[in-house]
Amino acid sequence: MNFAQLLFPDFSLILCGYLICRYTALNRPVWQSVETLVYFFLFPVLLFHSIVKSPIDVNAASSLIGAGVSLGLCAIALSYSLPYWPVLGKRLNQRDHAASAQVGFRFNSFIALALADRLAGPGGLLMISMLIGVCVPLFNIGAVWPMAQHANKGFMRELLRNPLIIATCTGLAANLMGFRMPQWLDPSISRIGASSLALGLMAAGAGMQLGTLTQGKLLGLSVLSIKHFFLPLIALGMSRLFQLDPMQTTVLLAFSALPTASTCYVLAARMGYNGPYVAGLVTLSTLSGMWSLPFALGVLR
Known part of the structure; x- marks a missing residue:
């Protein structure tokens, strides 16, 4: 499987937004x-539709x-724990x-769906849809x-006001x-979802300032290492702990090695944080998927 070809559409949209x-x-x-349109309307519609379109059989999976x-x-837990690590945290x-x-x-659900379809067909699509349904709210x-x-800020107040959480929970x-x-109604909703992905990635590129990454190289390396190296290893352990069958193991490994979600930038920017820095990490995560996916699906599997 050509992972570079799979990830190129996302990377090219980020680059278009930047230019x-x-x-x-x-x-x-x-x-x-x-960003405002994507955050308050397009992404919530996308998340709601992606969750409701595939039945979730909790008992079977x-x-x-x-x-x-x-x-x-x-x-x-790993991502939150970074400030408490010896030497690194300070x-x-x-x-x-x-x-x-x-x-x-977080993960890019569109890449997840495309990858699952290529790896395991309709069965893989159903499995990845169930993972999306239960993991996106979390x-x-x-x-x-x-x-x-x-x-x-009040945590519960922010949760109740956050359109992404409202959409995923509902x-x-x-x-x-x-x-x-x-x-x-499905064709119209699908087109809204497609536009949210394109505009979200382009907004991430538009907000990106590569110079900000040089100011937080250690933090960026730590977060991306968790996402693209440690998570596939943990996924392998979980597949054995929960005694998953080969197809389920493949889907879980692919899920663990996905690039991060483009909504990371939109959420950080809308909540008043360093959006350009997060946009740079989204770009690097998209590129990192070109080696983490082969690592998870080729080496670990």
Whole structure:
């Protein structure tokens, strides 16, 4: 499988956003409006639709779901623990860590769906959809928590106001209650989802300032190491602990090695944090997927 080809569309959209913002009249004021549209409307619609479109059979996939949730909790714990590591913790910018910790555990769901389809067909798509359904709410809560805490904002107030968490929680509840999108409405919702992905990635590129990465090299290396090296190793351990079958193990390993979510930038920017730094990490994570996916699916599997 050509992982570079799989990841190229995301990377090219980030690059387009960067070049358009820097070298045309479509500069920062334009992209700030785009970020607002993506954050409050396009991404919530995408998340809700991606969760409700595939039925979640909790009983049939309890082992895979248990392994995925356990993997996610380990990733969140590792990302949060960085400031407490000996030597390393004292050299990290606490505010940048609050914004970038999410890069260590969130994932790009579109790449997940494309990869699962190529690896395992319809069965793989169903499995990755179940992981998305149960992990997206968990990961979005995990992403908001450190930023709300560090900014001295009420955590529950931020959760209740966060459109991404509202969309994922209502989507999961709707899925479990058997709700399905009406067929006549599905094409329109799908197009909104596609536009959210493109605009979100371009907004990340527009907001990126590569110079900010040189100021937080140690933090960036630590977060990306968790995402692209330690998570596949933990996923391998979870597959054995939960006694997953070969297809489930393949899906979990692929899930663990995915590039981070493009919404990391939008969330950090909208909550008043260092968005350009997080945008740079999103770009590096997209590139890092070109070696972490072969590592997980070729070496570990």
